[in-house]
Amino acid sequence: MSLEARFQEFKAAAYAPKKLLNEYKAAGKKVIGVLPYYAPEELVYAAGMVPMGIWGSNNKTIARAKEYCATFYCTIAQLALEMMLDGTMDQLDGVITPTICDTLRPMSQNFRVSMAKLQKMPTIFLAHPQYRRPAFGLQFTVDQYTNVRNELDKIAGHKMTDEDIRAAIKVYNKFRQARREFVKLAGEHPEAVSAVNRSAVLKAGYFMEKPAYTEKLNELNAELAALPASNWNGVKIVTSGIICDNPVLLKIFDDNNVAIATDDVAHESRTIRVDADEEGDPMMALAKQFANEDYDVLLYDEASNQNRRGEFVANLVKESGAKGLVLFMQQFCDPEEMEYPYLKKALDGAGIPHIKLGIDQQMRDFGQAATAIQAFADVLSM
Amino acid sequence: MSIYTLGIDVGSTASKCVILKNGKDIISKSLIDVGAGTSGPARAIEDVLTSCGLTHEDMDFTLATGYGRNSLDGIAHAQMSELSCHARGATFLFPDVHTVIDIGGQDVKCMHIENGALVNFQMNDKCAAGTGRFLDVMARVLEVKVSELGDLAAKSTKRIAISSTCTVFAESEVISQLAQATDKCDIINGIHHSVANRVVGLVNRIGVQDRVVMTGGVAQNKGIVESLEEGLGHIVYTSPLTQYVGALGAALFAYQKALKAQQ
Numbered sequence: 341m342s343l344e345a346r347f348q349e350f351k352a353a354a355y356a357p358k359k360l361l362n363e364y365k366a367a368g369k370k371v372i373g374v375l376p377y378y379a380p381e382e383l384v385y386a387a388g389m390v391p392m393g394i395w396g397s398n399n400k401t402i403a404r405a406k407e408y409c410a411t412f413y414c415t416i417a418q419l420a421l422e423m424m425l426d427g428t429m430d431q432l433d434g435v436i437t438p439t440i441c442d443t444l445r446p447m448s449q450n451f452r453v454s455m456a457k458l459q460k461m462p463t464i465f466l467a468h469p470q471y472r473r474p475a476f477g478l479q480f481t482v483d484q485y486t487n488v489r490n491e492l493d494k495i496a497g498h499k500m501t502d503e504d505i506r507a508a509i510k511v512y513n514k515f516r517q518a519r520r521e522f523v524k525l526a527g528e529h530p531e532a533v534s535a536v537n538r539s540a541v542l543k544a545g546y547f548m549e550k551p552a553y554t555e556k557l558n559e560l561n562a563e564l565a566a567l568p569a570s571n572w573n574g575v576k577i578v579t580s581g582i583i584c585d586n587p588v589l590l591k592i593f594d595d596n597n598v599a600i601a602t603d604d605v606a607h608e609s610r611t612i613r614v615d616a617d618e619e620g621d622p623m624m625a626l627a628k629q630f631a632n633e634d635y636d637v638l639l640y641d642e643a644s645n646q647n648r649r650g651e652f653v654a655n656l657v658k659e660s661g662a663k664g665l666v667l668f669m670q671q672f673c674d675p676e677e678m679e680y681p682y683l684k685k686a687l688d689g690a691g692i693p694h695i696k697l698g699i700d701q702q703m704r705d706f707g708q709a710a711t712a713i714q715a716f717a718d719v720l721s722m
Numbered sequence: 723m724s725i726y727t728l729g730i731d732v733g734s735t736a737s738k739c740v741i742l743k744n745g746k747d748i749i750s751k752s753l754i755d756v757g758a759g760t761s762g763p764a765r766a767i768e769d770v771l772t773s774c775g776l777t778h779e780d781m782d783f784t785l786a787t788g789y790g791r792n793s794l795d796g797i798a799h800a801q802m803s804e805l806s807c808h809a810r811g812a813t814f815l816f817p818d819v820h821t822v823i824d825i826g827g828q829d830v831k832c833m834h835i836e837n838g839a840l841v842n843f844q845m846n847d848k849c850a851a852g853t854g855r856f857l858d859v860m861a862r863v864l865e866v867k868v869s870e871l872g873d874l875a876a877k878s879t880k881r882i883a884i885s886s887t888c889t890v891f892a893e894s895e896v897i898s899q900l901a902q903a904t905d906k907c908d909i910i911n912g913i914h915h916s917v918a919n920r921v922v923g924l925v926n927r928i929g930v931q932d933r934v935v936m937t938g939g940v941a942q943n944k945g946i947v948e949s950l951e952e953g954l955g956h957i958v959y960t961s962p963l964t965q966y967v968g969a970l971g972a973a974l975f976a977y978q979k980a981l982k983a984q985q
Contacts, residue, residue, distance in 0.1 A: 693841075693842065695843075698847045707789055708828075708829055708845060710803075711789070711803045711804060711805060711829075711845070712803075712805075712843075712845055714802070714803035714805075714806075715803040715804075715805035715806055715840065715843060718802070718803065718805075718806045718840060719840055719841060719842070719843070722839050722840075722841070
């Protein structure tokens with residue numbers, strides 16, 4: 341199978357999740373929607389159901405969700421609700437609503453109230469602790485995850501066992517490892533992996549069933565690893581932000597010979613950095629996995645005055661061989677906006693040029709972004 | 723044998739062309755007051771060629787820039803961003819330039835130049851405040867021509883604060899001032915300072931360094947230029963060719979590419 345044919349398979353899944361949802365339901369499977377992010381998807385898998393990530397949409401506009409949302413909520417959250425209101429997600433058997441940021445926190449109640457009012461589906465509330473590493477923080481996470489587990493059991497109609505969860509952890513560790521390997525190979529072979537294709541491969545992971553996805557991705561990785569050393573002569577950058585999956589926007593990178601060396605994007609690498617222990621108490625293993633997550637705008641950092649995250653991102657750029665960073669600033673993401681001065685300070689301190697592009701999922705015209713990306717490529721090529 | 727290069731700047735509100743001879747002499751220029759998606763680019767190209775008696779076949783290289791730079795298939799040999807072209811054009815006119823401010827029809831760009839090369843830049847967020855469009859909207863509300871704004875602001879005797887950062891709400895503020903019979907000249911002066919405040923904030927993000935040059939059509943508005951000078955604390959230089967700086971930069975890059983193609 342050609343590389344392009346492999347990419348087409350991932351694109352088919354990434355761009356048409358509704359088709360996959362229909363197929364899962366037609367096969368008699370139960371499907372759980374999972375909102376961003378750090379939800380223990382392993383529990384959905386362990387319950388014998390299919391998790392599908394919900395990170396907004398690049399093809400819809402906000403209409404019905406306006407009834408529930410403040411105007412400054414990000415479009416990711418608003419369009420997620422829109423799809424749950426307009427019938428797109430009606431076949432879901434439930435949805436997990438994490439509360440990891442200041443928008444998702446109140447939005448969890450918008451989801452709860454609207455889904456109950458319209459009698460569409462159960463919502464499963466999930467709160468992560470601020471202090472995730474001390475014993476009390478780990479216990480808080482275990483308690484929250486246990487609640488999610490119990491609610492999933494109700495929807496599944498049977499109780500998952502610890503062994504089911506341990507098996508799910510193994511599946512998800514392999515899934516994350518394959519994704520990390522792909523990110524690395526895509527950065528090494530921009531001549532073979534366009535920014536558009538890179539994004540589609542990673543996005544498909546939110547919709548496809550995990551074992552099948554991992555198998556396909558490992559096959560793709562093997563082909564990429566066997567390629568001769570890249571002779572690509574464009575400019576490499578690192579991307580940062582919550583999400584940047586719009587193919588129209590990403591094509592601007594490809595058109596200007598700008599490749600993504602690696603990323604600090606929540607939708608892509610931030611959520612696959614840490615694996616969970618495959619032995620011992622699986623609920624604690626999942627809690628520890630969350631505790632071990634780091635360098636994320638949305639996670640509390642007791643040493644934030646040291647600007648550890650800024651330094652981490654600057655090092656990511658340097659170690660990846662990229663020449664600069666493109667920050668996709670989701671409007672109006674408070675955590676990312678608040679962090680930006682610190683990120684800028686770290687990048688400036690390390691001599692790493694960057695640009696900040698304001699984006700949202702209702703954007704259809706990327707003329708200004710195209711100008712900035714092209715000019716940034718010129719600057720980095722000097 | 724002479725090398726002729728054509729730079730075409732297809733902006734959101736105007737189309738500009740410059741023909742350079744041997745990368746240094748401007749032998750023709752044209753400007754049509756409509757931009758991307760209109761007949762403007764074709765008319766501007768026709769004008770610039772007609773006025774110097776050359777044809778498109780005489781051009782050794784044609785390079786497009788501006789918002790509509792990708793719409794000239796079959797005419798332009800290459801395209802570049804207007805940031806790079808404005809930086810290049812401004813350096814041609816002011817060799818010691820370090821800061822370039824370009825207020826365009828729909829965006830504001832601030833550039834930092836070192837040794838003639840663009841090294842850093844900032845653009846406005848997705849908002850019309852501080853752009854040429856903002857001035858268009860305000861001129862319409864005030865029932866004056868955009869080209870009159872500078873002279874009218876010079877007659878202002880009192881500073882009116884237009885505090886809203888959003889074009890829509892600023893328009894409401896202006897209407898409110900008109901309803902209170904505030905002098906139009908004072909309102910225009912306030913609008914200029916409102917635009918300047920937005921731009922100053924943007925320029926300060928990349929650092930202001932002399933010489934500061936303003937490019938683009940809005941630079942013809944001396945009220946804006948003076949407000950910027952006040953806000954920045956630096957002299958802001960403009961050129962009679964201010965509207966052509968992007969096209970000039972494109973023609974200069976085209977010359978570079980023509981030379982490379984000949985090698």
